[in-house]
Amino acid sequence: MMSPAIVILGAGALDTARGIQARYAGSQVHALQGRVEADVAYSELGAHLRDLYARGTPIVALCAAGIVIRCVAPLLSDKGVEPPVLAVAEDGSAVVPLLGGLAGVNVMAREIAAALCVSPAITTSGELRFGTCVLNPPDGxxxxxxxxxxxxxxxxxxxxxxxxxxxxxxxxxxxxxxxxxxxxxxxxxxxxxxxxxxxxxxxxRSVVVAVTFGAVSAGACAKVDPNAKTEVDAEANAEPDAKPETKAETKAAANANAEAGADANTEAKPNANTNAAAEIAARVRALLDAHGLAALSLAALLASSERMTDAALAEAAAILNVPLRFAQHPADGNSPASLLHAALRIPYETLHGDPQQGVALALSPLANDPGTIGRARGRLTVIGLGPGSAELMVPAARTALDEATDILGYDTYVKMAGPLRADQRVHGTDNREEMQRARHAFELASEGRSVVMVSSGDPGVFAMAAAVLEALDASENTAWAAVELSMVPGVSAAMATAAQAGAPLGHDFCMLSLSDNLKPWDIIEKRLRHAAQADLVMAFYNPISRARPWQLDKALDIVRTYRAAHTQVVLGRDIGRPGGTLRTVTLGELRSTDVDMRTMVIVGSSTTRRFTKGAQWVYTPRWYE
Structure with a gap:
């Protein structure tokens, strides 16, 4: 189950919230902005609860039950898909499960109540009568x-x-x-x-289907022989009712080919991967139907490790709503049955399929943990934390962190990414070890792990995305090439500072790093001159440091050659972090002593303006006179 969001309104609930948080690894405390410092800040309770609910996040709200009900009421529709929602008294004296009976809300209520040493207010008749929710079976x-x-x-x-x-x-x-x-x-x-x-x-979920065929015509999906068995373990422990002829199964078999045909003939003209995925999914369903097995009994789709980058396989697994796992074919065979034998680590009682059709299934007596079947495709996600505050981190970055087995990055940024689960491996390094860090990330991901590389701001702006791609570009390691690589954008320091100031980047602008650690200073000077001459707004990253004390003054001398002394300059220090400050000065007033390594410097163009109406604002119009 996804880690819950523990939502509070004020400081009085924080101790209770932290007690609940200790019970759920990876959970975060969400607090109303300006009232209390927590892991995540929100500005409006109703909108925040509805957003969490819509994303399927379990909610533990430390406030009146009526408030929670009114907030999420507009979204209530399908009981079968709602996440657990609980109301907990601010002082921890009451735990009330509200929604999500089929998602384990009463289990959570008992867990939280036990942590708070109170009795849960469970009202579900079946739970009270039988001591369990019959309609909420365990995982698997x-x-x-x-x-x-x-x-x-x-x-x-x-x-x-x-x-x-x-x-x-x-x-x-x-x-x-x-x-x-x-x-x-x-x-x-x-x-x-x-x-x-x-x-x-x-x-x-006790069935695993191995797939070894490539893209085929949709019509071939119905050609699975229901009596076909592999040459290995074909008769082993076969159940007498292995092929029941029921109304449901007959209907499912009749629909299998129709589903494939419908997918292949949509007006949208699906691409080749979509067609192939539909064919794979239809053939898997046909094999299950042929043996009287429910689609919901499927635990995983299995394929050869050589096909890790096959997009159609990944899409087919998504269609079937099961994990995609991989195994290496043994040296003495390349049939789907041999693939199953290579991947399965627990005894399976029957094995069915047809090597000519490229599919086979294994059926075990008990539910199977997909994590024990072969291995997953490794994943490396490069994320940006934004400027530092949790509310400015994009949800996709938080999701990647929650799902990660391993987290890499500069120590300071890794700490900003928390809280992290106790079972997550953290690999913090010095800020100058970018290429070593990128190579380490690929090594971990190529073992099948889910790895997150952490940057501040946006990972593609003077950050780790380029280093990761450079490491991959230079590598001849085929295992690295098979890693599922993705970049999650973040709010860059320039964007965060600009938003605080108003809209200084409202017209054409450029971003320049003043660090000459990775490029010669004469290149920086050349680009500064061109940008200043072009009247672009300029955002300076890495403006100054103890090791580089003179570059900013040199850069400002170049800019002043082309810009008037009254040009507006925005200085944002630690924007999005505690103690952040924002100042606006003129280019004539600006001194290098006003800036440090944690300051974003935005030098306006000739049209950038500053005014005060209620507050001070800086903007660059979207037109020229």
Missing amino acids: YTLADIGQGKRFVSDLLAGESTRVEGEAPWLDDAQLPRSASARLAIRVTPRAWDEREDELVIHP
């Missing part, structure tokens, strides 16, 4: 049909008994009314549900 298991599940629980509450068929250890301690001769049954099975109304069917 899923309901065949939520609508039928609600009817089933209603029948139990009305006095019916049930029997349990299959492995359901999480129900061992539940106070269910049981009878071996009961009309109702809870069935835990990978077999497709036949729509019987007296059964609550729960599917363990």
